Amino acid sequence: MEMDIGKASGPKEPNPVLVILVGAPGSGKSTFCEEVMRNSTRPWVRVCQDTIGNGKAGTKAQCLGSADRALKDGKSVFIDRCNLDREQRSEFVKLGSGSQTDVHAIVLDLPAKLCISRSVKRSGHEGNLQGGKAASVVNTMLRKKELPKLCEGFNRITFCQSENDVKEAVNAYSALGPLDNLPHGCFGQKPDTKIQVGIMKFLKKAEVPIDAASLNNGIIESTSQTRGKIDSCFKDKEKVSSIPDNANLESKEVEDNAVGSAGSNAIQVSLEDSPTLAFPSISTSDFQFNHEKAADIIVDKVAEFSNKIGNGRLVLVDLSHKSKILSLVKAKAAERNIDTQKFFTHVGDITHLYSTGGLRCNVIANAANWRLKPGGGGVNAAIFNAAGSELEYATKEKAKSLSPGNAVVVPLSLSSPLFTREGVTHVIHVLGPNMNPQRPNFLNNDYNKGCKILREAYAALFEGFASIVRTQAEQPRVRNENLGKQSMELEDQSQWSGNHFTNTDQKTKRDADHRSEKSKKYKGTQDDFGLTFMDSRDEKLDSEHRRPDGSMNKAWGSWAQALHQLAMHPEKHKDDLLEISEDIVVLNDAYPKAQKHVLVLLQTRGLDCLADVQNEHLRLLKKMHDVGLKWAKKFLHENASLVFRLGYHSVPSMRQLHLHVISQDFESKHLKNKKHWNSFNTAFFRDSVDVMDEISNHGKATLKDDDKLLSMELRCHRCRSAHPNIPRLKSHISSCKAPFPAYLLENGRLVNAVSEPQNNV
DNA sequence: GTTCTAGAAC
């Protein structure tokens, strides 16, 4: 009979599991073990510190020894002691790290009241905790408790917060036959009040009762029941229900709130929030690379990179508990004492790590094919499927193909299901060596070459991840310093670290809409994570959208087209124009920022801003300047007290090259904000005379396009005094009679009635 | 580019 065959082969591969119970006295640890052992078909040993010394309390060392022997015997082990802090647990976790043993935690996180009353009631219990002492012991322990996290080295953590949860866990472990495994990940934890506060703050709803409920860590449990609750909570409030990472959203809040009551938990929260790369074993599946050799290389490369990835974590993932590569790597990593916080293995589907395993990974690696095409099978097909067509798109933007030993980092779109459901922000495609004659680039068992390529592949993969970690670590700083632009692009691609999420979620849709435009806009300057890319898509780009220096033209929003339309069809807008000549039209600025403010607009197609201007356009610049000057003089004729300045914005908001001719009174109800002021009164404003000089001397204009300029403090353009806000500034400039700075008086940058007294009659 | 408005700053 088949059943018999199954049983006969069973004992050959015992699959022990080390279960570390975590709970206060009276939480029911011993009862849990007893119930499971009563019903289980697998051999269990319960290691209890209270009885290990011949029925009396023993030492931790005795427990470790006893557990180790039992595991080596192929038995599964319960560690029945409180294990409430991480340090206590760590040595027990290590027992399981060198073998195929799964290490589980069962957290009996029941109400303190219940634990106390049980402790008081019991008389013959091994722990012998009785009477009034019980309450204070339990309370002290619970105050110090640190809930376990996957990064401590656990494969699975089950949280029980009610007696019902305990019952379910007992059933799950009782039913665990000698050959069975339980899924990896975090299970059963409910979001607590603190996290709710975070969510509510995130949703900008202030009325949250802050009550000191029991403190939990940052993992939101991933059973369907509670996930549903969280999701519906989001749905009710805003359209962000699909983002699972709600604990992460406000990790900063959780930390802040936790200070004082349980600082240690706060630290754990941030650990679990670490950037994490989940990667499949490269080349060992379809490419048939030797597992033993691959495992060595993985562990080598992990060790090499573990200190290059900041607080990042690496997780080797495989689908099956029986995975040979997983157990090989796990054993080798333990041998080399690799920090289990930095690197661990996980059994699960790499496309569902958060939703079914509670494991948050912001980056996942794909064992890609050289064409970077979806399909095939295995991880590649799964990831392309899970990510949606957008990954294919985004991948094509980065590279056309990949040669063995290389990797390419692809940011995921915010609308990709992998992002919305799993919190994955980047996929790194990596191609390893192939030992399968049926596949391209067959190495014909040349393991010299093969190992070299596999090393390169992991190096490229981890370096890609390290770049993401570095970029994210820099982000808050970049933002704060207002360095603007570049960080914006990165922001919408890589949301991982806690409170960043908050900002981006709210503009998710918007960013998604403008994403393609943005990537074009910053194409020239963006760091591609320093990896080897096979083919850039750059060659394919329409050359007419490129600048002489190779950078991309900026993308113009619909509202930015008005001047362009006007320049293309001036006859349609005759009523709005002051002048139409051969290459130029002149018009009043629709929102003048001063008493007199006109635009000299070039009609030439293809010149949208200063960056487009080259030597050959000098004639046109001069013409624009002359026309501008003519209008300035005309206005001076009407009002000799005015002073004019002619110039361009380094980065205009409206398409089609236009020269501002603006009186220096800045007396206008349309001048409303810092940007308005600074765009005319910092280096962002490029004087026409200087632009013409630069074009004739260097063939291009110097752009002062740093966003910092537009958010600079407000200073009077005459006396340079600083002012706290626009109204105060405007009030000052309305009466400031100081002479203009010397710089503006030079080289004809300012145009006034005195400088041209007689010519205009 | 502007308008609108939440919420920060006062």
Add this chain to the structure above:
DNA sequence: GTTCTAGAAC
């Protein structure tokens, strides 16, 4: 309470 800014939306 009012003023002002900055970010979203267009």
